[in-house]
Amino acid sequence: MWAGEAISLRTANKDGYNLQPENVAVIVNTDQPESVQAGEYYLKVRRVPIENLIKVSIPGSPKKLSAQYFAQLKQEIDAQLKPQHQAIVMMWTAPYAVECNSITSAMTMGFDPEQCANTCAPAKHPSRYFNSRSLKPFDEMGYRLSMLLPVQSFDEAKALIDRGFASDYSAPAATAYYLTTSDKNRSSRAMFFPPSGKVAQRYLEIKSLNTDSIRDVQDIMIYQTGLVKVPYLDTLHFFPGALADHLTSTGGDLLSNGQMSSLRWLEAGATASYGTVSEPCNYWQKFPNPAVLLKHYLLGASAIEAYWKSVAWPVQGVFIGEPLASPYKR
Structure with missing residues (x-):
């Protein structure tokens, strides 16, 4: 399987991932001064055009929105989006859920009430973007990829x-x-872990290990595991652009005091992560597929493109981080 993936690195790169700052809409919450400040800083650093800044008001910054509230919010945002916008970054930590859906999936694919009837059920509306060759998701599929940049x-x-x-x-x-x-x-997605070895043309070594943890490791670009809580994060060094996530039920319940929040990965130095906001059961399709994530990231996809392409059933999953990170962009 991985030999085929390695071949695709040599051939499919001709497609050319090329998400640009002008393709990104930046949404800020005017009820959070830090959200506005972070949004303005993001525009400056990434040279996003000022007209791509969209301001909304979400008083109280609740963790979860009702479907009715979200419908009004999305209508307000959609009215300000432009055809060139292929992606959306929301500059806040909360809200991160819409009932049982994540806010990123609801923003990209629309709110799915059917999943909330049984959150452990398979998704009835899989992502058409999963492992696709699409380079312009809105133009080709009507999906504006979305990610939370926690503030x-x-x-x-x-x-x-x-x-x-x-x-x-x-x-x-x-x-x-x-x-x-x-x-x-x-560990339900372990079958998709690539075998240990080197991807020479990308200066990347792969280590697939049977262990509960790593510690005092200083060279991480990707870290994927399955635990309620991942130990020794404070001993690790992540390179800029690193992707890291753990398969567990509620990692995407970002401000919960229960299972480990996906925010802990970003606090440890990763640049993007993923977690589910409601009980998904352990379908691998509801979490980033390791082989697909690695393939598209190494092909030059940005963090938002690679993560979105790696999840077949993203309804309950929230994507967090800096969306344009692209260590392997050509």
Whole structure:
């Protein structure tokens, strides 16, 4: 399987991922001064045109929105979007859910009430973008890819934006870590972990390990695992542009005190992550497929493109991070 993926790195790169700053709409919450400040900083660093800034008011910054409230919010945002906008970045931590849906899936694919009848059921509306060859998702599929850029504070948001910008074209000598853990239920996607070896043309080493954790590792570009809580994050070093996530039920419930929040990955130095906002059960299709994520990232996709292409059933999953990070862009 991975030999075929390696061949595609040599051939499919001709397609040319090329998401540009003018293709990104930046949404800020005027009820959060830090959101506005972070949005303005993002425009400056990424040279996003000022007309791409969209202001909305979400008083109280609730974790979860009702379907009715979200419909009004989305209508307000849609009215200000332009045909060239292929992606959306929302500059806040909360809200991150719309009932049982994530706000990123609801913004991109529309709110899906059927999933909420049984959150453990398979998705009835899979993503047509999954592992596709699409380079312009809105033009070709009607999907504007969306991601939350968390704003716990302006300083944290600034550091995340700076990491994303620093990653562009960097292609460092790095390692992708894939951990099959003792938690069998949360290792449901281990069958998609690429075998250990080197991707020489991208200076990347792959390490697929049977262990619950890594520590004191200094060269991470990708870290994917399955645990309720991932230990030793404070001992790790992530390169700018690093992607990291853990398969567990509610990693996307970002401000919960239960299972480990996906925010912990960003706080540890990763640039983008993913987690589910409601109980998904352990369908691999509801989480990033490791082989698909790695393939598209190495082909030069941005973080938002690679992560969105890697999830077959993203209804319950929230994508977080700096969307334009592109360490393997050609």
